[in-house]
Amino acid sequence: MYSVREISPQIYWIGGNDRRLELFENLFPLTNGVSYNSYLILDEKTAIVDTVDDAITDQYLENIEHLMQGRELDYLIINHMEPDHCGNIENIIRRYPNVKVVGNNKSFQLFGQFYNMDITKNQMLVGEGDELSLGKHNLKFICAPMVHWPEVMMNFETTTGILFSADAFGTFGALTGNIFDDEVDYKGLYLEEARRYYANIVGKFGAQVQSVFKKIGSYDIKMICSLHGPIFRKDLKLILDLYDKWSRYEAEKEGVVIFYGTMYGNTANTADALANKLADRGVQDIRVYDVSKTHPSYIISDIWKYSHLVAAAPTYNMGLYYPMDNLLHEMIALGVKNRKVSIIGNHSWASAANKLMTERFASMKNMEIIGNTFDMKSRLKDNQENMLDELADAIAASVLKK
Numbered sequence: 335m336y337s338v339r340e341i342s343p344q345i346y347w348i349g350g351n352d353r354r355l356e357l358f359e360n361l362f363p364l365t366n367g368v369s370y371n372s373y374l375i376l377d378e379k380t381a382i383v384d385t386v387d388d389a390i391t392d393q394y395l396e397n398i399e400h401l402m403q404g405r406e407l408d409y410l411i412i413n414h415m416e417p418d419h420c421g422n423i424e425n426i427i428r429r430y431p432n433v434k435v436v437g438n439n440k441s442f443q444l445f446g447q448f449y450n451m452d453i454t455k456n457q458m459l460v461g462e463g464d465e466l467s468l469g470k471h472n473l474k475f476i477c478a479p480m481v482h483w484p485e486v487m488m489n490f491e492t493t494t495g496i497l498f499s500a501d502a503f504g505t506f507g508a509l510t511g512n513i514f515d516d517e518v519d520y521k522g523l524y525l526e527e528a529r530r531y532y533a534n535i536v537g538k539f540g541a542q543v544q545s546v547f548k549k550i551g552s553y554d555i556k557m558i559c560s561l562h563g564p565i566f567r568k569d570l571k572l573i574l575d576l577y578d579k580w581s582r583y584e585a586e587k588e589g590v591v592i593f594y595g596t597m598y599g600n601t602a603n604t605a606d607a608l609a610n611k612l613a614d615r616g617v618q619d620i621r622v623y624d625v626s627k628t629h630p631s632y633i634i635s636d637i638w639k640y641s642h643l644v645a646a647a648p649t650y651n652m653g654l655y656y657p658m659d660n661l662l663h664e665m666i667a668l669g670v671k672n673r674k675v676s677i678i679g680n681h682s683w684a685s686a687a688n689k690l691m692t693e694r695f696a697s698m699k700n701m702e703i704i705g706n707t708f709d710m711k712s713r714l715k716d717n718q719e720n721m722l723d724e725l726a727d728a729i730a731a732s733v734l735k736k
């Protein structure tokens with residue numbers, strides 16, 4: 335059975351949902367699936383904007399067949415060559431052998447790397463600012479390199495103000511039939527996952543996102559159609575403002591994320607005691623995570639959201655407890671910066687964690703250390719409470735700007 339929706343006269347959402355996939359990119363847990371969005375324009379000329387993951391091929395082809403009603407497909411626009419979107423290019427070309435596949439040099443280079451099909455005769459090369467008229471509709475091509483792959487493009491449909499934005503402004507989370515932001519509780523259902531998606535997948539490329547904002551700043555955008563999650567047609571400002579903030583590595587909120595590694599509960603005990611002391615001092619909405627328990631993508635997402643971080647972990651094998659080491663490496667790889675940080679080490683006979691965490695944070699840009707870093711021995715004792723009080727005072731004063 336086909337499953338499509340009209341999003342504007344002659345323009346249709348023809349994507350689908352995968353609620354079975356456990357790990358997106360075999361990395362990121364999906365608790366509520368993911369959608370792969372694709373769009374079909376039925377004008378004097380016909381065009382598909384991106385395809386979908388091969389996990390939903392049957393549904394996808396049924397959607398296209400239903401809407402095309404035997405028409406020829408004139409253009410297949412490839413804005414992104416990652417397999418969750420290019421998984422059906424070969425299928426489309428087999429069904430519509432005369433289709434023009436629209437992409438840039440990088441798109442076709444990547445197609446050649448991923449697939450064996452020779453599409454030389456189908457290729458239609460486009461670049462920055464090129465336009466493609468489909469009849470009433472007109473697509474303008476905007477290059478968005480490294481948001482988050484080098485070949486990425488967006489298309490601005492100049493008559494309706496629709497921005498086909500590739501992965502940008504997308505989110506984890508399957509669609510529910512309500513494919514528009516004004517049909518769902520976006521903040522309740524998708525926003526946390528949109529941040530997790532951004533931080534972990536696009537987060538490294540903030541400068542490139544800012545470059546795109548410069549290009550599209552003057553466009554009168556009425557609708558944003560990304561490749562994952564709801565279409566924005568009401569509160570575009572919400573996601574545009576958040577992307578601007580996220581790509582500047584600015585915290586959304588003054589607040590504290592405590593993430594700790596713990597082998598026998600002693601470092602966890604200190605982290606919880608610190609959290610209570612912060613709450614006593616008026617800090618609200620504190621987030622506390624065990625790095626061995628919570629997938630790093632969720633912690634990274636909150637690191638993007640909040641202004642203050644507390645890392646606590648023991649020494650392990652004369653180094654840093656592995657899950658904490660992994661998280662800090664991810665933070666470095668993603669270019670996390672502009673945060674206020676406090677560090678608590680733990681060791682029983684040789685100290686390394688404290689020094690290594692300090693070094694890791696020092697390698698990130700503009701990370702300000704708050705309070706006195708301390709290195710406890712095995713377990714914090716009641717007669718050492720003053721160290722925790724001093725740290726809580728410093729963090730609370732900074733968060734609450736007292």
Ligand code: FEO
Nearest residue numbers: 414416418501561
């Ligand atoms: Fe949704 Fe970068 O692929």
